[in-house]
Every structure is written in C-alpha cells, then in structure tokens.
Amino acid sequence: MSVLLRLASALGRNDEVPNQELAAQLAGSGDAAAVAELAAGAMRGPKPIRHDAIKVLYEIGDRRPELIAPHRDGFVALLQERDNRMIWGALCALDTLARTEPDFIATHLAAILDAADRSSVIAMDRTMSMLAKLAARPGTGRFAWERMMAALRTSAVNQTPMYAEFALAAATANNPAELAEVVRHRLDGIGQPAKRARLEKVLRKLEKL
Known part of the structure; x- marks a missing residue:
C-alpha cells in the first residue's frame, strides 16, 4: 500500500491526526522507502497530497532528522514555490536539520532568508529557529547572529518574546550585551504584561551569563 494513501487528504479527512500518526510510525520504523515516497509526493503530487506530505516529513524530522x-x-x-504552505513546510523541514546539517543550512541561508521574507509569520519563526542554531556554532555563528539581531529589532510585538528566547540560546557564543540592549529597547514599546514578562525573563538569564 502506497504511503501516500495514508495521508489525511487521501483518507478524506480534514484534520491532521492521520498525518501525525503516520509521522510517528515512520519515525519509529525508520522506513526510508516510505520517506522517499513522501518526498516525491511533496515535490510532484496534487496540492492536497503535497501539503500533507511536507507536514509528515517535517514531523518525522522533529523526531529523527x-x-x-x-x-x-x-x-x-x-523554497522557490508560490504556495506559502509549501514554503513554510520546507522551512520547517530544514529547521529540523539545522543541528545535524548546519553546513548545508549555512550554504543555503540566502535562499532560506529570501523565502522567509516572502512567506508567512510561521516561515519567519522557523527561520529564526534555524538562525539560532547556526549562531550557536563556530564558523556559521556571526552572520546568523547579526541577522537575528536585525530581525529582533524590528519584529512584530507578538513574535518578539519568541525571537528573544531563540537568541538567548546563542548569546553565550556571541554577544550577550548586544542582545540585552536590543531586548531593553523592545521592552520600552511593549505594554502587554505576558510579553513583557517573557522579555524580562530573558534579561534575567542574560545577567547570569
């Protein structure tokens, strides 16, 4: 039975449960042939199959990159697609590879950043997650850190605490004082108590570095 027939759309489902269950099963079994079939489906299948296939692939990547x-x-x-769901799905998949394949991610960082700029909030969230992983590593760190700081200075209020938390993970390898300065500046313009609390927590952790 083709693994594509087990995707939510093939089953006539409008929820993600079949895709999540399939990802968990394939991550457990390590079925490389099924993963390859999903990858082919994501590249060339009908739109519903492509959307489901990329979802399953990045869920597998979260478990076993x-x-x-x-x-x-x-x-x-x-990343060259016009379909936003495929763009952010591909970015989600690449994010799962950022720790195990950092040189590959760094090589394609220009394309990743361009895609994130053209796509959705989810796409930028996963790109910031990738940048944080690269920024924590020697060799790929400085450029990634600079891009993170630039994004954090201008990010939407809703995303700012998350981006500061991502950057915190790479601060020791870079410039904790710079991050603290950016976070303090952003705090001045944020009134929501929950978001302020998250940023203040980042500052407290930075003080201990």
Whole structure:
C-alpha cells in the first residue's frame, strides 16, 4: 500500500491526526522507502497530497532528522514555490536539520532568508529557529547572529518574546550585551504584561551569563 494513501487528504479527512500518526510510525520504523515516497509526493503530487506530505516529513524530522536528510535538496527547491504552505513546510523541514546539517543550512541561508521574507509569520519563526542554531556554532555563528539581531529589532510585538528566547540560546557564543540592549529597547514599546514578562525573563538569564 502506497504511503501516500495514508495521508489525511487521501483518507478524506480534514484534520491532521492521520498525518501525525503516520509521522510517528515512520519515525519509529525508520522506513526510508516510505520517506522517499513522501518526498516525491511533496515535490510532484496534487496540492492536497503535497501539503500533507511536507507536514509528515517535517514531523518525522522533529523526531529523527536523519531520515529526511537525504531529501534536503528537495526542501531547498521547494523554497522557490508560490504556495506559502509549501514554503513554510520546507522551512520547517530544514529547521529540523539545522543541528545535524548546519553546513548545508549555512550554504543555503540566502535562499532560506529570501523565502522567509516572502512567506508567512510561521516561515519567519522557523527561520529564526534555524538562525539560532547556526549562531550557536563556530564558523556559521556571526552572520546568523547579526541577522537575528536585525530581525529582533524590528519584529512584530507578538513574535518578539519568541525571537528573544531563540537568541538567548546563542548569546553565550556571541554577544550577550548586544542582545540585552536590543531586548531593553523592545521592552520600552511593549505594554502587554505576558510579553513583557517573557522579555524580562530573558534579561534575567542574560545577567547570569
């Protein structure tokens, strides 16, 4: 039975449960042939299949990134799509590879940043997550850190606490004082108590570095 027939759209479902269950099963079994079929479906299938396939792939990547790593070039190719769901799905998949394949991600960072700029909030969230992982590493860190700081200075209020938390994970390898300065500046313009509390927590952690 083709693994594509087990996707939510193929089953006539409008929820993500079949996709989530399939991802968990394939991550457990390590079925490389099924993962390859999903990757092919994400690249060439009908739109509902493509959307479901990329969802399953990045859910597998969250659990076992090595299973989707052979298809990394395909994820980069998907960044050229006009379909926002495929763009942010590909970025989600690439984010799961950022710790195990950092040099690959760094090589394609220009395409990743361009896609994030053209796409959705989700796309930028996952790109910031990737940048944080790169920023924590020698060699790829400085450029990634600078892009994170630039994004954090101008990010939407709703995203600012999350982006500050991402940056905190890479601060020790870069410039904690710079991050603290940016967070303090953003605090001046944020009134919501919950968001302020998250940013203040970042500042307290930075003081201990």
